[in-house]
Amino acid sequence: MLRFTPILLALIYGIVLYRFSAWRTSRELDARSTELADPSLVPLIKDMAKALDLPRIRVHIYEIEPVNGLAAPDGRIFITRGFYDRYRAGDVSAEELASVIAHELGHVALGHSRRRMIDFSGQNALRTALAMVLGRILPGIGPWLAGMAMRLLSARLSRSDEYEADAYAAALLTKAGIGTEAQKTLFHKLEGLTQVRGATPAWLLSHPKTTERIKAIEDLETKWGTIS
Structure with missing residues (x-):
C-alpha cells in the first residue's frame, strides 16, 4: 500500500490544483476583460455565428499586452489588448483577427480548453509522482527527468490541438x-507579432511550424475544392 502513496497523493494534488486553477482563471478574466464591440469586427463575428447557427458569439478583450487569443475553460473567447492594439494600428486586418476568433472557437468546440486545464493538472500530478519514484531510483536527476518527460508530452498534445483548431x-x-x-x-505575421526583446516567442514553443500549419490548410482547401 505504501508504494502507491506517492501516486495517490499526486492525484489528490492534481484535483485540488485543477479546481484552484479554474477558479483563479475565471476570476482573473472577469476582472480584466470587457466585451469586444468593434464596428469592423462585429459583422464578421455575426457571420461566423450565423454559420454555426448561433444567435450570438461573445468575444472579450483581455487587458494584457502579449499578442494572443484565449479560449477559457468555461467557453468564453478572448483577444488580448496587445492583439487588438496591433489590429487598430493596421498590423493585423479584421479578417485576420476574425481567424483568431475562429481558431479559439475551435478549441472550445473540440473540448480543448477544458481538457487542457485538466491535462495541466494531471500532468503536474504525474510529474510529482514520477519525481518521487525516479528520485528514489536516480537521486539528483530523477525529478529533472520527470519534468522533461512532462514537457515533451505537453508540447505534443498542444501541437495536436492547434492543428485541429486550425482545421x-x-x-x-x-x-x-x-x-x-x-x-x-x-501565420506569417505571428512570429514578428509575438517577438519580445529578441527572445524566442512563447507562441512558437507550443505551436506547430508556420509552414506546416499553412500546408495543412492548403491540403484542406484542395480536399474541399475551395480557393480563398
Whole structure:
C-alpha cells in the first residue's frame, strides 16, 4: 500500500490544483476583460455565428499586452489588448483577427480548453509522482527527468490541438464567407507579432511550424475544392 502513496497523493494534488486553477482563471478574466464591440469586427463575428447557427458569439478583450487569443475553460473567447492594439494600428486586418476568433472557437468546440486545464493538472500530478519514484531510483536527476518527460508530452498534445483548431477555423471561415487567406497570412505575421526583446516567442514553443500549419490548410482547401 505504501508504494502507491506517492501516486495517490499526486492525484489528490492534481484535483485540488485543477479546481484552484479554474477558479483563479475565471476570476482573473472577469476582472480584466470587457466585451469586444468593434464596428469592423462585429459583422464578421455575426457571420461566423450565423454559420454555426448561433444567435450570438461573445468575444472579450483581455487587458494584457502579449499578442494572443484565449479560449477559457468555461467557453468564453478572448483577444488580448496587445492583439487588438496591433489590429487598430493596421498590423493585423479584421479578417485576420476574425481567424483568431475562429481558431479559439475551435478549441472550445473540440473540448480543448477544458481538457487542457485538466491535462495541466494531471500532468503536474504525474510529474510529482514520477519525481518521487525516479528520485528514489536516480537521486539528483530523477525529478529533472520527470519534468522533461512532462514537457515533451505537453508540447505534443498542444501541437495536436492547434492543428485541429486550425482545421475547425478553416471550415468555419469558409462557411462564413470570410475564407482562409487571412488565416494563412496571419501565420506569417505571428512570429514578428509575438517577438519580445529578441527572445524566442512563447507562441512558437507550443505551436506547430508556420509552414506546416499553412500546408495543412492548403491540403484542406484542395480536399474541399475551395480557393480563398
